[in-house]
Amino acid sequence: MGTKGHRQVRYINSVSDGDQRHWPPKPYRASDEQRYLNMIGSAWAQQDGLAGPGAEFAINKLPAGYSLFEIDQPGGPQVYKRLFGHPSGTYFDSAQKFLPHFLWLMSNMAGDCSCILCKKAKHKSSVKRSQPPGVSKPSPGRQIIPRPNARKPRNALDPSLIISDSRKQQMDGDSNGSSRSHSLAGNRRPQRQIRASGAPYAVDAFGHEDVYKDLVRRLWGAKDSKQGIEDDILQPNTMDWRAGHEHDGHGRDVIERCITSIAHQHSFIPRVGELVLWIPHFMDRHFLMVDDETPHGEFKFYSPDQKCFHGHPDWRGGVVVEAPIASSLNRPIDFPDIQCLTESKRSLNTSGFRIETFPDPNNEVDKSASKQYRYVPMRNIRPLSQWHVLLRGIPEQKWHPSIRHALTCMTSISLMEKFWFSGKWPEAKISCKAMYLGSELITVGDVVRIKPDPSGATRFPQCTDVMIVDAIRLHLGDIRQEYIAPDHDQLASAYTLSLKGRAYTLDARRSFDKVESHAEFPPRPVAVAVDLDEIKAEFRPVGAADYGPWYRLHDPKKFYAITQDMVLGRLYESGAVQLWTGQLQRKQKPGAKIEPPSLNFDVHGITEGRRYATKHDLRLDEVSTDEIQWFWADDRAEALDLEMFNGVKVGRFADFRDKPTQEQWRRNVRIIDGHTVANDYSKYTQFTEIQLPGATRGRKPGSKVVNGKVLYPGHPDYGAAVAAGADDVPSTPRKHNSQLAGAALVSTDEESSSEDAEEYEDALEDHPTGDTVGASGILETSAPPPKPAQALPRTKQQIMGSVEDVIELDDDSSSDDQDWLEGPPPLIRGGTEESEGGDYRPD
Incomplete structure (x- = not known):
């Protein structure tokens, strides 16, 4: 604003x-x-x-x-x-x-x-009343949601929930084919959403707050505003978001640090989550070079000692799950790492890339290929877009299955780090900092190659255009009023992904900056190349000027925007492309002209890979034309349909991706933020449903003993044990108490008189127990015992007489106590009542 x-x-x-x-x-x-x-x-x-x-x-x-x-x-x-x-x-x-x-x-x-x-x-x-528990002072950057008020009595009726006659007639009239969201449009006031105080406006399947639905609702509320709305996208109540962001002094900005570290690396370095071709076993003292004697220039192992080629590598498709940092290598990764095994003081599990073999995304059962991984150096890895060049000379029957599995995901899209929402009804934009497009990760600041126009004058169009990405946006088009309903599964009618930035071209004919040349008559316009210093400052890849002179493709006061299907991939460093294509594998002759690298070296592999993915990815709809279909995913794990990533279950395969666990995590997050969280017992109908912590002791009912082994119900041998008539497991016997311990439980003469004992025995004889076992073994219930007669109230003389008797008894006992104190001490022995020789031998 x-x-x-x-x-x-x-x-x-x-x-x-x-x-x-x-x-x-x-x-x-x-x-x-x-x-x-x-x-x-x-x-x-x-x-x-x-x-x-x-x-x-x-x-x-x-x-x-x-x-x-x-x-x-x-x-x-x-x-x-x-x-x-x-x-x-x-x-x-x-x-x-x-x-x-x-x-x-x-x-x-x-x-x-x-x-x-x-x-x-x-x-x-x-x-x-005082402030309810749980309402704490807000921290900077956090929006306060008040806790729910006290629960109303069940017999208390909320007057706002009473439906009037006119409202009832309107609801009956709209019930035929109208939804909750439709009723919002017909009424002057939106229908009331019944939810707990402080609860989010909309939640997903796991109970997480749907911040995008709430932002769309806010956009609809400001539809009459000229400015619209714009706000940060924060999800502090979601553990996935909190794991990668710092919030209120807790956590770390892991994603932001990752994106920042990528910005300081070369473009050719593989990034985490990318699909690549890799060699698990690289021949020692060999190099991967182009065999010029083959018809199409096949890539083989070359031995400089023997000066000959030794066959094709065993290529596999894989996903990068770990990438080394400069501190682990004691230096940043540079151009020599592409071709050579550079010396390092660290082992490969610290200085190398962890690559996992890519499983079949169409197979939801077998994902075991991810367990085949290795730590390899940079020379063992190539971008997946070069598959058509690296696999030359290798029959398709010998291709590893993981290569086709990786090509199946060449049309997958997932956005990363969505941070800003802006819009004006009925349009909106969600800004992101990075995106996975096919096999590559593209971040803001990268230079991407633009797909050539197929309607050009040439039969085989060449890639000549690039763009510096300044923004990645997801456009929400034609947002309708019914989409703001919490239970609606859509945010907009149309979704479009665009990349905005500054575009340049190698084709002088398409240059925007032109001047009149007076060297010829009549004067004609001549393209003006961009200054070399500007190229070095604006282009992130090193050596971008080696591709040739660059020209502006549009007015520098405006921006250039393209959709995702026009993006081929990142612009790599010119030196890396020359090493990959074999231009620098041998020394050039003195005075020989070095051909500049081409932007078109892997365009055929990218386009054919996307066609292959459109036809073989079962998650996409079948098409009869050459149209490219894209698979939109919420994250990279869903886009690749991975079960294991770096040895940990991810995505829908993770054990903790269930609603109860996510609810517990949200409670933990609220505790971290300083909110008091109380147990929600309102969902239980009876207290026996509440699972208390701790396991129940004892054996399960129905257990059998076979040869000294306890078999529980459900065991494979339990049925045979029941048929053989095995005995039930006896109950755990009570521990045998010693006579010394048992003596402490027996009443002494001082504690109870013999008259009380006789009265107790008479009571047992006169009033037997109500439940007895008859001769037939069936539980028989007798008549309830009669109530004992109530004692008559005593007179004052009887009460005073009993007090005098007690005083006389106290005088007699005091004399006995005095004799015991003045007499000699008793003889102490070391035995117990269980033994005669003084040794303690419990049974």
Whole structure:
């Protein structure tokens, strides 16, 4: 959201407590926020001492979750402007009232907020009740979602859920062929979504918050706005996202570091997740070179000692799962690593690439090929796009199956690091930092080769155009109102992937910059090549100028955009292409002209590989024409249909990809973020369903003993044991107690009198147990025992007489205690009652 005029824009921080769930429905509509941005920006600058004569300020946008709406005044042409998003659910009716809350947010929520809404909310909470448990102070960059309120009694009815007669008639009329999303369009107010307080607007199959559905909903809410919406894409409640990003001081930006390290490497270095051709066993003291004596230039092992070729390599298709870093090699990977085995102080499992043989993506059962892996140096690896050149001279019957498996995924697409959402109804864009296109990983900043136009003048068009990628975007087209429903499985009617950047060409005839040449008559326009210093500064691959003079393909004030089907792959360094194609495998003669590398060296392999994938990938629809079909996946694991990646199960094959585990992870994430998480017992109908921690002790019911071995139900030999009449496993016998331990459980004369014992025995005889076993072995139930007669209340004389008897007994016992204290100590012996000789021998 930009500002007008010559105002200085101040960017706000990411701290916010705004909640979009408090935005109003119709007839409210989105309003222009520019006046609010200017007023708040000027006040903020004045507080920080930045304001001066003639200096005007504005903020770039409102805090996340806050938005300005307007509604018509009744009986007048004016409108009311109100700022919604406060956690209390109330709105600010002016920028001056919102300013204290804004300054409190910009101070990282230090202390208490002094705005009018926070004071009211604090006073109301102090009168009614204290703050519920689990509502913690928000951290910078995190949006606060209040915890659900106390559960209502079952007999309490929510008045908002009562359906009126008119509403019931409308629902009955719309029930024939209308959905929840259709009812939103017909009503002035959207249908109420019944969900718990603080719950996300929409979730996926695993219960994760669907942030894209929520962004589309926000876009629909701002459809009357001229600016639309734009916001960061954050998924702090998803463990997959938290594993690769830093959030609130927790975690590490693994993906960002990976993309940054790729930007500092050569383009020819294989990247993690790419499909390649590799040689598991490279012949010692040999090089991979082109045999010029063969008709088509076959690649074979060459021995410089013997000066002869020794057959074709055993190529396989594989996926890169580990790539070395410069610190593990004590140096960065460079051009000599392409052809030679350079010296390294580290072993290959540290300095090499881990390549796993690629399994069949069409086989959902057998993925065991991934277990065949090796750590290999750079010289054992080539891009998959060169398959048609490297496999020359090798019969197709001898190709390893993994090569065809890898070619099957040449039309797979998966986006990586989606970070920005922007749009204006009914269009939107999702910006990404990288994407997997076929066999390669393309990041922002890479230089890609553009597919030649097949409608050109030449019969075999050549690749001459490249583009520096400045943006990778997924376009959502024709977003309809029914798509905002939480249960709808679509975000838009059409999806388009585009790459935007600056394009250059080697064809001077297609140059944008041309000048009039007066060397000839009549003067004619001549193409102007781009300066060499600009090529070195703009092009990431080293030696890009060796391809030839580059010309601008379009107006430098504009951008060039292409779709994914026009991208062939990365532009590699010129030296790497010359080594791959064999141009530099031998020394050039003095004075000989060196041919520049070609951009067209693997175009045939890329186009044929995509045709092969369209025909053989069972996940794609069958086509009768030469049209290329693309398989869209959410991630790289789904695009390649991998079960194992670096020895770990991934994707749909992972054991933890179940809803209960994901729910537990989300609870752990909330605990990390400082939220108190309580167990949700509302889903249980009875307490016996709750699984308590700890295993149940004892053997399973129905166990049998055969030759001293316990067989449980379900064992292969359990049926034979039952037929043979094996005995049930006896219950675990009680431990034998010694007489010394048993004596402690027996009542002594001091504890109970003989009269009490006799009364207890009489009670047992007069009142037998209710359940007895008869002669037939069937449990017989007798009549319930009669209730004992209640004792009559005693008189005062009886009570005082019993007290005197107790006093006399105490006097007699005290004399006995005195004799015991004054007498000689008893004789101590070392035995126990179980032994006679003084040794302890328990049974």
